[in-house]
Amino acid sequence: MPDPIVLVLTQEFDVTADCVVRILNERGVRVFRYDTSRFPRSSTLTTRSTGTGWHTTLVDSTYGRRSVRLEAVTSVWYRRPAPFTTDPAPQQAHRECAVKESAHAVGGIFTAFPARWVNLPAVELRARYKPLQLKVAREAGLRIPKTLITNDPEEVPRFHRECGTPIVYQTLDSGLPHGPGGRPRGLPTIVPHDLSPDVLSRLRYSPCVFQELIDKAYELRITVIGGKFFTVRVDDTDDEGGPPADSRGFPGTARYTRVPLPDETEKGLRRLMDSFGLAYGAIDIAVDRAGEHHFLKMDPAGQFAWLDDEVPGLDLAGAMADYLSGTSD
Template identity: 40%
Template structure:
């Protein structure tokens, strides 16, 4: 008996606890679920598209699991966190560079050609992750964002610190994760700039750096958007020293606050931002000032959500499953806010 449920492709790495419960629920609801990592290509994963021999065909074939996926039959793809192509130890570096370029064009182009729902397409994620672009777009749409300096010129930073009578923070553009060989990844949290900046100004010249005005906080909001469903979570970041500047600094007990639905204008502007980016899923961060003003910080198109499901009982995974089961096309429309 053939399972007629929707075909869903999950592109993620081997160890990904966030995707596991979603995959389980999809299967329980009758979906045909295939989990594939791009590191399987080319030694384990075969990717083929052809117009020869009759009807056109496009397929992925996982040789280890003996699983074939008809790309034209896909309802949805969840582009979660796949790892890079793996060409093995026997190929020389020059050949690997050539093979990687060919794979990016071929595999990327084939997957991009699928006519199904993507949460989110990798090209959408790539553009959406550009923090300077996010900030400019948010300003254009009427959201308040912190005043920002982006530079690799140490003198620009020295001049800013000297001129400002309010605190300035440094914030990494790409999440701040540093992978040291043989160790767990380290992270750079948002940090208030102190006197040590004068001794380390030359480091600004090593790469692009982002400095922003420090915004006084009443509390913060992590907003997870799954399709047209909004999950705003209040974080009382000012109640703990470890979360006062950056709530990611707390790894034991997050200081959640009561559910507070977003104002209509913030919903409308967030919808416009995600529509402009083309993102179906996004995790947005806001500061709420003592006067009640929302200040947009960033949107992470691949932000984690399972921690809030575990802590607060929010049905985030179920709503993602609903979205993947339904498939495309997706359009932004009326918003439903879900509390806890």
């Protein structure tokens, strides 16, 4: 069996990638970490057909000259790669065309060779759709909050009355750029205190996700790596002493504890992961005061370095290194 070669497609600054790459280097595993924003500006990608197959080489000339033969790569970590960038000299239309051509070349060439992907780009893109996540989660036997997705202002008050509880809203995507590898970033879940026409009229600009507010006791952050589940309980309080709608809004106040995951919840999450074909995912679940588990969302490229800092012995970085190097299934 050939020695593992791990290709990490990421940004220049990424704390989560740093942790895993360091472990792989310590184990003597060859790693080619690549900032995709360097293509095609300071990198070349060449593939040619031969009598025995294909020969493909990626060369990065940003800081000296580094190269890797892609057919020799055994694992690829699609770790939040940066957008492609081109030489600033061409006109805007030419730059846009160059970026599109680069995406076709890289996507077509990289995904053509056999390797273990975490996760395949097309698989990850599909799994990011929050409406689809909620539908698949429900079909997998998981409980989800009552949900409304709309850009019709008249639908929200009706949904609010049907819930009979406070409602929350959040974006369909992150809403803000992700930070480079640290704690999760994005627009937190909001509990609207004002459903006046002025507020609701803003829906016309963009659809939002509205859900019943779960009277939660705590949250679970579940990290899945190659079929292994790592469950962390998140206890947090807001300014009034109760659990906040979204613990991301209160950094530094949470308590993190590793806990077991109920069998039925794990079975449902396995069905969810299998439905999407994901090798990795970061899942958020709210546990209400009756002990019921409510699936909230999944990030197929979620951060995890901060959890290793908070929970001694969790070692998510080590588990990812195991999976990428082929020492675990």
